[in-house]
Amino acid sequence: MRIFSGIQPTGRKHLGNYIGAIQHYVAGQDRGEGIYCVVDLHATTVAYDPADLRARLYDTLAILVASGLDPDRCVLFRQSDVQEHPELAWLLASVTAWGDLNRMHQFKEKSGAQRDLVSAGLFTYPVLMAADVLAYRATHVPVGDDQRQHIELMRDIAERFNARFGETLVVPEGTYPTVGARIMDLQEPTRKMSTTGGTPEGTVYVLDDARTITKKIKRAVTDSDDPPTIRRGGPEKAGVTNLLEILAAARGTTVDEAEASLAGARGYGDLKAAAAEAVVALLTPVRERYEELRGDEDALEAILETGAGKARALASATLADVRRVMGVARPG
Ligand code: TRP
Numbered sequence: 001m002r003i004f005s006g007i008q009p010t011g012r013k014h015l016g017n018y019i020g021a022i023q024h025y026v027a028g029q030d031r032g033e034g035i036y037c038v039v040d041l042h043a044t045t046v047a048y049d050p051a052d053l054r055a056r057l058y059d060t061l062a063i064l065v066a067s068g069l070d071p072d073r074c075v076l077f078r079q080s081d082v083q084e085h086p087e088l089a090w091l092l093a094s095v096t097a098w099g100d101l102n103r104m105h106q107f108k109e110k111s112g113a114q115r116d117l118v119s120a121g122l123f124t125y126p127v128l129m130a131a132d133v134l135a136y137r138a139t140h141v142p143v144g145d146d147q148r149q150h151i152e153l154m155r156d157i158a159e160r161f162n163a164r165f166g167e168t169l170v171v172p173e174g175t176y177p178t179v180g181a182r183i184m185d186l187q188e189p190t191r192k193m194s195t196t197g198g199t200p201e202g203t204v205y206v207l208d209d210a211r212t213i214t215k216k217i218k219r220a221v222t223d224s225d226d227p228p229t230i231r232r233g234g235p236e237k238a239g240v241t242n243l244l245e246i247l248a249a250a251r252g253t254t255v256d257e258a259e260a261s262l263a264g265a266r267g268y269g270d271l272k273a274a275a276a277e278a279v280v281a282l283l284t285p286v287r288e289r290y291e292e293l294r295g296d297e298d299a300l301e302a303i304l305e306t307g308a309g310k311a312r313a314l315a316s317a318t319l320a321d322v323r324r325v326m327g328v329a330r331p332g
Helices: 015-031 050-066 084-093 105-113 120-134 145-165 210-218 235-251 255-261 268-294 297-326
Strands: 002-007 033-038 075-078 140-142 173-175
Touching (some): 002 120, 015 033, 015 050, 015 235, 033 050, 050 268, 105 120, 145 173, 210 268
Parallel strands (some): 140 173
């Protein structure tokens, strides 16, 4: 099993990213080969500031390492350091249907939000994403639900390539978070926690300090059941369900165990206090380690350099095959 995932260099990772994705990357290091790429080239497809992109990339890398991604046990690198990615993206464009790209939900959403320019890069974003994964012949791609369409397209591209040029690429599978692993916004618990689409008070960031985390969780929306029942339920109990799931995920237990631990609770205040304590215990060591790492950009660059070396070794082998079967470049 070879796992590949791409991480946006937003620098602002929230509790949903941490529990739904980052913790799985960390676990993936022991389950097989883990290859994790911070996708700065994808970040250039919408309006951005160059100095800010570089800073946010360091932020993101420091969060990933602080969370337990170990550069010695996985391949952790910056997309733009490995030129095989854009080269393969160009080559794969020849087996990508324009009509498929034109159907991508994410393109429609993001292009609608651009004020000055809808870039061609935004349109071909999914081809670069396919190249990211296919360059490593990865078998599994852990991503959020919102990436399903991109993964299907990536699989189609690999299949069309193999049909046209002969078996060369591995057709990867997407792996998606289970329903319970979805952290919802604390203020609007029927919506996913999100940096862009959520409420600021309902979003807990990995780098929030203990006071901020506690304040946000204590103000979380619950319900007005009388007597209060600390149990999972349907949409009418979305707030309580979310707090129980956060508590369980932060403690590393099942939701049943989290419910059972609150059997003697007097009200939702106890649930919130327990969840706040567990999340603070989970994130405080990450924030402290982050502060240490983020202060030394040379050390971060050294991590990236090692990662890029390992990534290139894998990707260059695939690219040699791809160039050969496509009849481009010097035969070798
Ligand atoms: N598009 C992904 C997202 O927005 C990020 C990404 C880029 C990615 N390349 C990837 C994810 C390759 C998985 C595999 O989350």
